[in-house]
Amino acid sequence: MPTEQRRPVRPERISPRLVVDDVHDQLLRLIIDGHLPADSPLSIDALAREFGVSSSPVREALTRLESTGLVQRLALRGYRVAPALTADELADLIDARLLLEPAVAAAAALRPAREGLVDELEASVVALAAAPRGEQFDSFRAYYDADREFHRAIVAGTHNRFLVHAYDALGSHVQRFRLFSGRGVTDAEATVSEHRAIALAIAAGDADAASQAMQAHLVGVRTRALAEIHD
Incomplete structure (x- = not known):
């Protein structure tokens, strides 16, 4: 043998x-x-x-x-x-997101098999609402993670690696969260509400509503962030 x-x-x-x-x-x-x-x-x-x-x-x-x-x-x-972004730089950064993310949200809403994405977004909204919002990064890290994961999940939900690379290159979330150190998260209620509207539109497969909800959210982020800088 x-x-x-x-x-x-x-x-x-x-x-x-x-x-x-x-x-x-x-x-x-x-x-x-x-x-x-x-x-x-x-x-x-x-x-x-x-x-x-x-x-x-x-x-x-x-x-x-x-x-x-x-x-x-x-x-x-x-x-x-690196130095913290100036008000003009932060506005430019969010303007860049406004060119990308509403279209990405619309594309994600049109995906035929998006049940996993919908579940992920719903879990992220729950985590965001429940996360601590203290003054130091360790105390609002869970909030930061939930916020970042929500947006990246939508981009990943398009299954377009070029869009994922473009989004990752912006590095926008970490820049904005520098504003919260020493004062804590100040816009949680608005952000949770805006995220929920985006998630519902994607779950419904409504591309126009998803795009509009994402645009409204990013405009709100820009307005609130600039107010933080000038406070």
Whole structure:
């Protein structure tokens, strides 16, 4: 009887993703809460020593934060914390979202198989309404996550990877949430109501209503954010 030939067992690749996520989350908290002030340098080696990790996850976390605009990489100077957006820059950012997200919401509403998306959006609205809204990032992190996941779920619901890349490149949520540090989330009731209207329109398959609800939400976000800056 021939000896059974067994293929060699290959070890699974060990991913440092969890370490990178932890470093990313810590840096995000430190920047949003102002413990790492605008324009302050970010030394990869110093951060690695402080966090007790190698330089690789720190470098990857900084690259991810750079894509959101929270961190800047300057030639021959390394990484630095980016300044908070000015009122004009924040308005421009939300205007860019206004060009993208109403159309995305309409496209998501027209998808024939969207039950999973509808369930995800409903769960996100519930999580947003229940999330704490304290003054520091740790105390409104669940709110931030629910808000971000709601919008990204709609983009992902189009099943168009180019739209997903375009949305991710804006990095808009994290920029806006810098306004909440030290004062807490100030527009939760309006945001929850607006999210619910978007979710209902998508659930009904009404593309026009979904587009209009998303536009109304983003206009509201812009108005409220600019009021926060000028307060």
